[in-house]
Amino acid sequence: xxxxxITILVTSVPILLAGTGELIAEKSGVLNLGVEGMMLxxxxxxxxxxxxxxNPLAGIFFGALAGILxxxxxxxxxxxxxxxxVATGLGLTIFATGLTGLIGEPFVxxxxxxxxxxxxxxxxxxxxxxxxxxxxxxxxxxxxLLIIAVHFFLIKSxxxxxxxxxxxxxxSAHSIGYPVKIIRLLCVGFGGMCAGMxxxxxxxxxxxxxxxxxxxxxxxIALALVVFASWLPFRLxxxxxxxxxITILQFVGQARGWPFxxxxxxxxPYLVTIIALSIISIKTRSGNTLVPSSLGKPFLENN
Amino acid sequence: MYKKFMKLITFLSILITPFLLVNTKALAKTTxxxxxxxxxxxxxxxxxxxxxxxxxxxxxxxxxVKISVVENVPEGPDATRxxxxxxxxxxxxxxxxxxxxxxxxxxxxxxxxxxxxxxITGYKRSKNVATGNIRFYEGRYVQGVVAGLMxxxxxxxxxxxxPISEVIMGIxxxxxxxxxxxxxxxxxxxxxxxxxxxxxxADAAKVxxxxxxxxxxxxxxxxxMLQIAExxxxxxxxxxxxxxxxxxxxxxxxxxxxxxxxxxxKIKQLRNxxxxxxxxxxxxxxxxxxxxxxxxxxxxxxxxxxSDVAAKAKKAHDGIKSGKIKIFAGPLKDNSGKEILASGKExxxxxxxxxxxxxxxxxxxxxx
Numbered sequence: 001x002x003x004x005x006i007t008i009l010v011t012s013v014p015i016l017l018a019g020t021g022e023l024i025a026e027k028s029g030v031l032n033l034g035v036e037g038m039m040l041x042x043x044x045x046x047x048x049x050x051x052x053x054x055n056p057l058a059g060i061f062f063g064a065l066a067g068i069l070x071x072x073x074x075x076x077x078x079x080x081x082x083x084x085x086v087a088t089g090l091g092l093t094i095f096a097t098g099l100t101g102l103i104g105e106p107f108v109x110x111x112x113x114x115x116x117x118x119x120x121x122x123x124x125x126x127x128x129x130x131x132x133x134x135x136x137x138x139x140x141x142x143x144x145l146l147i148i149a150v151h152f153f154l155i156k157s158x159x160x161x162x163x164x165x166x167x168x169x170x171x172s173a174h175s176i177g178y179p180v181k182i183i184r185l186l187c188v189g190f191g192g193m194c195a196g197m198x199x200x201x202x203x204x205x206x207x208x209x210x211x212x213x214x215x216x217x218x219x220x221i222a223l224a225l226v227v228f229a230s231w232l233p234f235r236l237x238x239x240x241x242x243x244x245x246i247t248i249l250q251f252v253g254q255a256r257g258w259p260f261x262x263x264x265x266x267x268x269p270y271l272v273t274i275i276a277l278s279i280i281s282i283k284t285r286s287g288n289t290l291v292p293s294s295l296g297k298p299f300l301e302n303n
Numbered sequence: 304m305y306k307k308f309m310k311l312i313t314f315l316s317i318l319i320t321p322f323l324l325v326n327t328k329a330l331a332k333t334t335x336x337x338x339x340x341x342x343x344x345x346x347x348x349x350x351x352x353x354x355x356x357x358x359x360x361x362x363x364x365x366x367x368v369k370i371s372v373v374e375n376v377p378e379g380p381d382a383t384r385x386x387x388x389x390x391x392x393x394x395x396x397x398x399x400x401x402x403x404x405x406x407x408x409x410x411x412x413x414x415x416x417x418x419x420x421x422x423i424t425g426y427k428r429s430k431n432v433a434t435g436n437i438r439f440y441e442g443r444y445v446q447g448v449v450a451g452l453m454x455x456x457x458x459x460x461x462x463x464x465x466p467i468s469e470v471i472m473g474i475x476x477x478x479x480x481x482x483x484x485x486x487x488x489x490x491x492x493x494x495x496x497x498x499x500x501x502x503x504x505a506d507a508a509k510v511x512x513x514x515x516x517x518x519x520x521x522x523x524x525x526x527x528m529l530q531i532a533e534x535x536x537x538x539x540x541x542x543x544x545x546x547x548x549x550x551x552x553x554x555x556x557x558x559x560x561x562x563x564x565x566x567x568x569k570i571k572q573l574r575n576x577x578x579x580x581x582x583x584x585x586x587x588x589x590x591x592x593x594x595x596x597x598x599x600x601x602x603x604x605x606x607x608x609x610s611d612v613a614a615k616a617k618k619a620h621d622g623i624k625s626g627k628i629k630i631f632a633g634p635l636k637d638n639s640g641k642e643i644l645a646s647g648k649e650x651x652x653x654x655x656x657x658x659x660x661x662x663x664x665x666x667x668x669x670x671x
Contacts, residue, residue, distance in 0.1 A: 003513040011506055101343070108345040111530065111549050207501040207527040209549060212342065214525075216500035247503065251510040254493045255460070257667045262494055 004248060005132050010140065010205065012244030014039065014198040014215075017143045018222035019229070019236050020150055021067075021194025026226060027154065028187035029167035029294035033089025034074050035195050036219025037096025042067045042196030044100040047203040047210045050112045059115075059204045060139055060197060067196015068189050070096060075188045079181050082298040097213060107210040115139060115204045139201055144237075146194070151233035163187060167292035170299045180299050195219065224273045230280050230290045243269045334574055336360065337394035338372045339385055341401040348524050348543045350374075352560040353400045353423075359563030360570060368570065378403025383410055390415040396573050398435075398566065399423065408432055419578055421569055423562075424469075426656070428590065433580045435565050438594030439469070440476035440655075441623050442558030442602060443520070444630050446540045447480025448619045449555050449605075450488070450518040452612045453538060457488040460511025462521040462528055464498045466670045470522045471658045476630050477520060478664035480619065490665045491516065501527040512537050518555075529553055538607060545603040555608055556616070559601040565591050592652065595624040631655065636663050 018035050025032050032038075045066030046059035074092050077083045115137035124134040154160040166173045166183050174180045199215055207214070225243060229235035250265035252258075280290055344354035360368060371394060376385045382404050389397050390411055396419040399408045405425035412420045412432045420432040428434055450459050459481065463470045474492060481488055491514065493507045504523050508531040511519055519539035521528045529550035532539040541547065541557025569591070572578040580590075593599035602620055605613040622628030633644035637660040644650060659669055 004510065007506060007509045007513065011502065014502070101345075105343075105345050109347045109548060114534075202502060207505045207525070207530055209501075209526060209530065211347070211501065211525060212345070213499075214501050216497070216502065218502065248506055248510060251493050251507050252514070254667070255491045255510055255514045257491075261670060263496065263670075266496060 002128065002131060004252060008241065008245045008248045009132070010136070011247060012240040013140055013143050013205075014201045014218050015222045015225055015243060016147065016237065016240035017139075017198030017201065018195040018219060019225040019240060020143070020147050020233070021191035021198075022222055022226045023229070023231060023233065023236055024150065024154075024163070024194075025188045025191035026295055027167045027231060027292055028163045028184050029170055029292050029297065029299070030078065030184050030188050030191075031085045031089065031296040032071070032074055032078075032092075032188060032191055033086060033223065034071070034092030034096065034219075035191075035222050036215060036217065037093035038067045038070055038192050038195035039199030039202075039215045039219045039222075040100045040213065041070045041096050042199030043202050043214060044104045044107070044210060045196070046200030047107055047112060047208075048103065050204070051107060051110060056113060056115045056204055057138075059112075059200055063196045063200025063204075064193045065196070067192040067194070067199070069192075071188050071192025071195075074192075075185045078298065079184050079188070082300065085296050085298070093219070101212045104210045104212060110209065112203065112208045114208050137205055139197065139204065142197075143201075147233050147237050154233065164292070167294055170294045170297070174299070174301065181301070184299070195222070198222070221269070224270060227280075228269075228273045228276045230276060231292065232290070242272070333367055333369050334364070334396070334570060335369045335371070335392070335394045336570060337386075337389035337392075337397035338370065339376050339382065339389070339397070339399045339401075339404060340372060340374045341376065341378070341403075343374045347526075347546075349560075350400070352543050353398075353562055356562030356566050360566045363567045364570065367574075376404075379407070383407040386411040386420075387414065390418045395419065396421065396570060396578070419573055428580055430580060433569075433578075433590060435562075435569075435591040436593075437560055437562075437599045438592060439558065439560075439600065440473045440630065441594045442600055443473045443476040444480035444623060444628075445602060445616055445619045446520055446555075446558070447477040447482075448484055449540075449608060449612060449616050450477070450520065451481035451483070451485030452615060453555070453608060454485070454488050454518050456515050456517045457485070458514070458516040459488060459490045460508070460514070460516030460519045461490050461492045461665075462504060462507045462511070462519070462523055463492055463494050464523045465496065466494055468656050468658045471661070471669060472655050473522055474665055475658060475662040478662045479630050482664050483619075484615070488664070492661075492665060492667060494670060495523055497523070499524045501525040504528050505531050508532065508539075509535070526550070541603065547603065547606070552607060554603075554606065556605050557603040559603055561599050561601050564598055565593060595620065596626065637661060638663050638665050 018039055022035055042063035046063035049062035050056055050059040077088045078085045117135055117137055120134040124130045162178055166180050170180045225239050228239045246265055246268050250262045254262050338357055340350045342350045344351045373385050376382050386407055398421045400423045402424045405422055405427055408420050408422045409432055412429055422434050424436045425434045478490055495503050495507055504525055505527040508519055508528040512535050517537050519528055519532050519537055521542055526546045526549040529539050529546050532553040533550040538553055538555050541554050543560050545557045547554045605616050629649050631650035633648040634646040635644040637643050
């Protein structure tokens, strides 16, 4: 039981991190479908840097850095050349899949040491809960702290309100003097950093090796997760645990011979996402706006 | 002056032409061979094994073959285009090395009746399409023997990709091997519903271990399962290639796909004019399904086990290789106790490809 709960928590980290970043990017009005590609970039950079520097902590840094760098390509096209965000995002994923395959070629077949576990004093001694929540790697704690920080940042802080304003109506935000393009550039960069770290988590903790396309669709799940969470950080955390939990649960179900098909459970996260979308759409019509209104629309600066 | 020079050149060319023709005839003895790969040899698994086989062809024939390889070919319309291009370029025999190339291969084969095609792991054949496959399940029997002897909890965790007959026959062969040495142990199967997703494979491995399994086996493609076993102190088996580098303390041994002998044999047949797909139903005689006896399936060194277990594993390997051990010989019962085969009989290849049940030793039911 204990180890199953730990597995659920750890499995949820990559999609939680990538989802956190995408949430901020989308709140500022940019839909970046390149999450999968940015995660792959983070994964290959993390593994490569650990092989070169021999320190798993370097993996976190370079994973995040690689994520930021590759998101700049996307920003350049969509924010400054005003290309279509959906097409550019898809392009980014396809490009990154090929690029990481090329970069990762020399790393194939090599294995690295995982991030060390940090036991938090006192808290890790609490029976049951201690070993579930307080005996993890640094990136795990970071991902939880990050989502809490993002919650307060978006809801309470002045900057959070500015980002939401830019995402809801970029023309108004612009006319009262906010630098829409710069704000979006930063938000997409944050998204890239988080996706990079989320990708890095896979070789750094979950499966310490590199192979082509190893994120295997986690980026798309993160995108669905943001919609599922209706752009609210704490729902994102909850959603990540549900999405991760269902994966593990269907495996447990199979191992114990529960009498329902594993494919059904596999489908559940997506089904719930569609239901969430429908509810959001109904709510939007009755005036409640959770969806950033300018999401996906290019910002044209007309002086 | 210039004109004279040109005349001389023309004259000389005419003079040389017959020699050139003779020369091309000599060149024609070079066999042009094409390969289509699903990924790059860098996958350290399936395609890597084919690359090793291709290298064996180069070593065997030297400059008598000219090999063209196309890597990273997605299954589907792209494959059709690539295979057609290889046929157009004059390749005389083309090996398409993934199950999903089945329809594209058949389609192009119709357009190029003089080119020979070898499709790997498919089941459809035609006049110029033969198939090649390996009896992977033979290695799984040996895995079962080792697992049965090594398990302390009597729980084996098995990760399957999809519930198709190829995977199911592997699970059943594993069960037969395990039952030959251990009457108590059971195999629990988790379907990952993917051939390749390292995180999912790792999760499935963690769940197996949490549920009490101490030996893990897989029929998916990444080394993730072995890495989890290594971390958690469990044991397991590698797939397609030796994965010992990923799990030096956890890998008991790996089944290694050895395509070389099959490639060499087929190219030899083509050069001698003896290549054919046979006339039987479904052209079975043209189908290659080799195992340990033809060295198409090899086992890596037995490690992380006591010497008496290794000796028994070797005995099982030798028994299958010589034909003394018949893996699916009667009496066979499925895991609900229903009789599948009476004593004294053996399942034939057709019956293996129709397997949709678990044999005794496996828990649960095959998903429908």
